Amino acid sequence: MKKLDYQYALKPDWQSDARLEKQTTDNQSNIVNLTLSDNTGFAELNPEQYTWLLSFTYQSTHKKKSGSVCVILENNEQNTVNHRQYFEAGETGTRYLNLSGLLADYQTLSQWQLVYDHCLLMPDATLLGFKKPDIHHGPxxxxxxxxxxxxxxxxxxxxxxxxxxxxxxxxxxxxxxxxxxxxxxxxxxxxxxxxxxxxxxxxxxxxxxxxxxxxxxxxxxxxxxxxxxxxxxxxxxxxxxxxxxxxxxxxxxxxxxxxxxxxxxxxxxxxxxxxxxxxxxxxxxxxxxxxxxxxxxxxxxxxxxxxxxxxxxxxxxxxxxxxxxxxxxxxxxxxxxxxxGPEHARTALPPWYESTxxxxxxxxxxxxxxxxxxxxxxxxxxxxxxxxxxxxxxxxxxxxxxxxxxxxxxxxxxxxxxxxxxxxxxxxxxxxxxxxxxxxxxxxx
Structure with missing residues (x-):
């Protein structure tokens, strides 16, 4: 298994430690709950005004098939390709899941679950928020x-x-x-x-x-x-x-x-x-x-x-x-x-390995x-x-x-x-x- 951490010189406007914990004690389950340490701070934000990246430790479980992570919304929708993001086969390390456009409010987040395939997600994670720039005004x-x-x-x-x-x-x-x-x-x-x-x-x-x-x-x-x-x-x-x-x-x-x-x-x-x-x-x-x-x-x-x-x-x-x-x-x-991944899937920042x-x-x-x-x-x-x-x-x-x-x-x-x-x-x-x-x-x- 090749270890490769994505690294960037990112400066978030808001961040919180997070946990990815299995929904049940069943080892066969491939669903995790997403919870935040700073629930109060997040509740004070307007999520639609931010770009959201979840930094987490990814581990592929297949040499050829790409690992993927999909967001389950309140209506248990999990098969829509534009809710799924794909990652490298045969690799492990820090990756970033793009959650932008999916956070409506804190109540939705409290019920959030992620489904993963051909990979494992380690429990410790970090949610990074970047205030969206105002590009609506000006050429x-x-x-x-x-x-x-x-x-x-x-x-x-x-x-x-x-x-x-x-x-x-x-x-x-x-x-x-x-x-x-x-x-x-x-x-x-x-x-x-x-x-x-x-x-x-x-x-x-x-x-x-x-x-x-x-x-x-x-x-x-x-x-x-x-x-x-x-x-x-x-x-x-x-x-x-x-x-x-x-x-x-x-x-x-x-x-x-x-x-x-x-x-x-x-x-x-x-x-x-x-x-x-x-x-x-x-x-x-x-x-x-x-x-x-x-x-x-x-x-x-x-x-x-x-x-x-x-x-x-x-x-x-x-x-x-x-x-x-x-x-x-x-x-x-x-x-x-x-x-x-296939057309219409989600994506985040391109692979890069420098923190400066x-x-x-x-x-x-x-x-x-x-x-x-x-x-x-x-x-x-x-x-x-x-x-x-x-x-x-x-x-x-x-x-x-x-x-x-x-x-x-x-x-x-x-x-x-x-x-x-x-x-x-x-x-x-x-x-x-x-x-x-x-x-x-x-x-x-």
Whole structure:
């Protein structure tokens, strides 16, 4: 059994020791009661105004089957997938159960029970409460490193707040590994044409998919940068970057549909400085109170790390500092199955193993998605060319095996693994204030 504790630099606004005790003395029972040490303190709160995470010690009891924990509500409902959260097979250690959106009042909690399968829950636990940020007021800017990153991480957020959301996509996403990896096989017979076409398609994806959720077209922008890394900001910010396959490629290829005017529209150069200028201009024009961007500590994708640093520099350059910066994770080191479990299950923070952070401490926000919104999110994925994975025989067999033989609850809406991992009942973020985000990243450089 592999021991691995999830650790985070979390700073809850409220917490209490808790106990997970079996309902009966029957060793065969897989039901525990959840009780709190600080009942009085909890009773004084409005649970709906908080994100709730239960920190507990998890122990898998199966080498291959994922452990799961499900909340039983007052009506004994326990089979609804959006009340269940899944964890690693063959592992033990500290885990976090997302209870957000399920706490109506203290009386409900006093009757709360958890059902667990293919795992054991140790008695000692801690309930952590994080005051929900007020994102209802003021503009929201979502920064997507690539077309589809905003949908993967925050479709529910931008759907629920569509009348105040702005989305900008940084990278052209033009890379084509080979001609047989085109979106449409055999469409282009040379790599240069394929690269140019892919850049146009991904810009079109980023500028049209949010319309499904009601985001206004004039609030969308595609910036078309390429070949930028974190180091380009600090070591070669003025240097023009060229695509190795298509040297004549410029950001203009991605900006054809933009209605917003940005500083690099005329110079049309892919460089670190130009990107920071554009983001600073967006901050000044939109004046967002909330900004969403990729987590530069946990998400290992170089373009995602670059995007966070670009935002930090833009905040420093801009005259506007957002109230808060939310961080999301779409990639993990050596992990492709998180969030675990079938579509529509619950999820919490991504696996991480450090109790300290360059941001000092951060808070947590869980955004609940209705089943209707989750299904709309499926449609948004299908509208993205990069997520239209081909139905290879191995994937078709896996889908058949899970649905017909294992009856595991997977729907397999699409053949790309994101259709399973990112169609969940929650979208979960960490966040800090805008000044802390910018200062913390830049002081380390």
């Amino acid at each position: 929201i800017l979502i920064i997507a490193p690539h077309a589809d990153d905003a949908e993967l991480a925050a479709y529910g957020v931008y759907s629920d707040f569509s009348d105040q959301v702005w989305i900008t996509t940084i990278n052209a996403g033009q890379n084509v590994q080979s001609l047989d990896r085109q979106y449409i096989t055999g469409l282009d017979d040379n790599l240069k044409d394929a690269v140019s076409r892919k850049a146009k398609i991904r810009a079109w994806n980023s500028m049209t998919t949010p319309l499904l959720a009601g985001v206004k077209f004039e609030r969308l922008s595609s910036l078309g940068y390429f070949n930028l890394t974190k180091n380009t900001f600090y070591n070669a910010s003025e240097k023009q970057q060229n695509d190795s396959v298509c040297p004549e490629l410029t950001p203009a290829i991605s900006r054809a549909l933009n209605t917003m005017t940005l500083p690099n529209d005329e110079s049309n150069i892919s460089s670190g400085k130009r990107l920071v200028d554009d983001l600073a201009s967006l901050l000044d024009q939109i004046k967002p109170t909330s900004v969403f961007v990729t987590d530069p500590e946990i998400d290992p994708h170089p373009k995602h790390i670059m995007s966070a640093h670009a935002l930090a520099l833009a905040i420093q350059q801009s005259g506007h500092i957002p109230d808060r910066v939310f961080m999301y994770v779409n990639h993990l080191r050596k992990i492709k199955k998180f969030p675990y 952070s360059k941001f000092g401490h951060y808070s947590c926000y869980s955004h609940q998605l209705t089943l209707k919104t989750q299904k709309e999110k499926v449609v948004s994925f299908d509208s993205m060319h990069d997520l239209r994975s081909k139905p290879r025989i191995q994937k078709m067999l896996k889908a058949w095996w899970h649905k017909k033989v294992l009856k595991s609850g997977y729907q397999f809406y699409g053949y790309h693994h994101y259709f399973q991992t990112h169609i969940k009942a929650n979208e979960v973020f960490t966040f800090v204030d805008g000044k802390t985000f910018s200062d913390s990243l830049l002081q380390k450089e």
